[in-house]
Amino acid sequence: EEQTSPTSSSSSPPPSSHFIGRKEDVVQAKRVTKLVGGRDVLVLCHQGKLHAMDMRCYHTGGPLQEGDIEEIDGRMCIVCPWHKYKITLAEGEGLYQAVNPSATPPKPTWRSKGVKQRVHQVTEVNRDVYVTFNDSPDTIDSDFYQTERYRATINKT
Template identity: 30%
Template sequence: MVGRASGLPGPLQSALERGMRAIEDASLLDRVNGPLAEAVRKVAEKQPRIADVLHGVPVGHPLHPAMVLVPVGTWTSAAVLDLVPRTGPAVPVLIATGVLSAGPAAAAGLVDWAELHPQQQRVGLVHAVSNTAGLALYTASLVARLRGHGATGRALSYAGFGAVMAGGFLGGHLSYRQAAGANHVEDVPHIVPPGWHDLCAIDDLPEGRPVRRLVGEAPVVAVRRGKAIDVLADKCSHLSGPLHEGRVHDVDGEACITCPWHGSTFRLDDGDVVAGPATAPQPSFDVRVDAGRVQVRLPGAG
């Protein structure tokens, strides 16, 4: 019944599920993931502005999915035109465009991958290997075509297309099943009731130290700084890290909080992203104090 509802035969769907679980649980891959992720993070730390651009901080969502449209689009077009007679130099041009654009797209994916959980990194590594194989096959196809070996070039192209499609399937699993790159606080405005809510007594908030509280079902982090009180959603928008366990500090003269899991940094007064890997801001609550009680309201809640 499950297989029929999904449009896939039951045995095929079960095989795909088992295959993806096997990759997620393949701890052997961590021997590669650990050192590689550490190396990527060290490079990113030396160029934080470039890393934030590759994460997609300026555009508010991960950049990698948009960047892969160019190589995948050009290679798909090449696969179609290979079936059309007398296409001339169009196919080699499309393949070359895909090969040249694959590097920047891979760089964006790599910096995102380095800041994921182990199960996500395992799937991401196989995704990268599959796409790298596709890139190598397309490069070989381009060389063969330029040397006049059209049949070999076409065969290599279709092999590369298959590898890239497999990589795309793995990327879809990573994004939609494992929620890598998703905004993990998108649900907060939908679970917080509208209006003002009593949070706690103002004396319960220590100076300069983040404290976790609940607004309805939503966990929030509250920080008292003198007369100012800032309240943000507690789950980090990157991968749900606990902001209340993070560090409060100044960045360029502005009070910020940094997630303890992957280092995403948010401005306390409005929740905006100061540094990635997070790309989505933290929901920021309005705050007032009435008779010694802190009350909060989330704009747009409900």
């Protein structure tokens, strides 16, 4: 049960990380959403491993905290409850099923659209869970649903 990783032995949280909660609370809740540093993040525990990503789906902002987790083509994915988009937990890649129409019967295969959801780094220090933002300067599709412009639209309703 106890996992030892290089990061869990350090005694102070990484610089510019954000506190999420106690490890046992996150594990028990399985899903935790929190607004930290101006971003709504989802931290989830699956098979003993913690993952973090932007909370709103890159497609049209669906609540990923309510999604099921499925293994697709050997990769763990969260499935958005709104339109069933599949997002890999580790990389934030959007997966889709491509069908070769010339094959009989048409044979679907899973393909990647590339990174669509911003995934963040999780660190555990003294059984506290912290998230450090993925600061890749490239725009990732899920970024839009973290903007003030988007928040203004949902707060109106």
